Amino acid sequence: MRVAETFRSLQGEGPSAGAPATFVRLQGCSVGCRWCDTRYTWDPGHGRDVPLPALLDELDSLGPRDLLVITGGEPLQNRGFEELLEAACEAWPRIEVETAGVGAPPATHPCLHWNWSPKLPSVTPLWEETWAHAPAWMADPRTIAKIVVGEGDEAEAARLARTLPRDRVYLMPEGVTEEAVKRRALTLAEVCKREGWRMSPRLHIWLWGARRGV
Numbered sequence: 001m002r003v004a005e006t007f008r009s010l011q012g013e014g015p016s017a018g019a020p021a022t023f024v025r026l027q028g029c030s031v032g033c034r035w036c037d038t039r040y041t042w043d044p045g046h047g048r049d050v051p052l053p054a055l056l057d058e059l060d061s062l063g064p065r066d067l068l069v070i071t072g073g074e075p076l077q078n079r080g081f082e083e084l085l086e087a088a089c090e091a092w093p094r095i096e097v098e099t100a101g102v103g104a105p106p107a108t109h110p111c112l113h114w115n116w117s118p119k120l121p122s123v124t125p126l127w128e129e130t131w132a133h134a135p136a137w138m139a140d141p142r143t144i145a146k147i148v149v150g151e152g153d154e155a156e157a158a159r160l161a162r163t164l165p166r167d168r169v170y171l172m173p174e175g176v177t178e179e180a181v182k183r184r185a186l187t188l189a190e191v192c193k194r195e196g197w198r199m200s201p202r203l204h205i206w207l208w209g210a211r212r213g214v
């Protein structure tokens with residue numbers, strides 16, 4: 001499968017923010033978000049080709065088997081994703097997959113947690129595709145919806161988030177600098193307080209800024 005990078009860090013976003021985690025970032029994404037901070041993953045031919053057994057060994061070499069985060073790119077568009085998922089569910093106590101949800105969830109497992117991140121209309125012309133399978137995503141009780149919200153998108157985010165179970169909605173401020181994230185977080189905090197949603201931090205931006213491999 002084609003892999004952009006592997007690394008050990010802290011989960012920066014979503015329900016496990018702050019937890020130590022091993023990351024594998026898969027190559028390939030056609031969603032085209034205007035604020036994407038991992039554009040180097042878009043081309044499915046870039047990155048490196050790694051056979052599954054070697055990838056599993058590499059992930060083991062990075063640290064303990066605690067939390068494995070499979071991210072991208074868009075994992076659902078990577079040809080080796082389902083095979084990786086199957087193997088990971090046998091070996092890791094908790095797996096979180098970061099996905100825009102451009103298809104229905106391909107698997108369910110007690111160890112598998114989907115961090116589904118559907119897009120807002122201002123972000124990509126393909127935004128509706130990321131919402132098309134919303135009922136299927138939310139049918140899995142281990143799925144949370146993490147909506148990234150940029151400047152001026154609060155009303156649209158609220159309109160769409162109200163269609164989801166309230167206790168599984170996270171709003172996350174868009175931004176690649178600490179200052180931008182904080183400014184948007186302050187606005188989102190008011191929305192979250194009003195609507196009963198959670199707010200996701202972006203710990204990696206706060207700690208390390210917009211860098212690869214963190």
Ligand code: SF4
Pocket residue numbers: 029030031032033035036037038039041072073074100
């Ligand atoms: S889905 Fe993720 S990787 Fe793909 S363009 Fe959007 S932010 Fe970037």
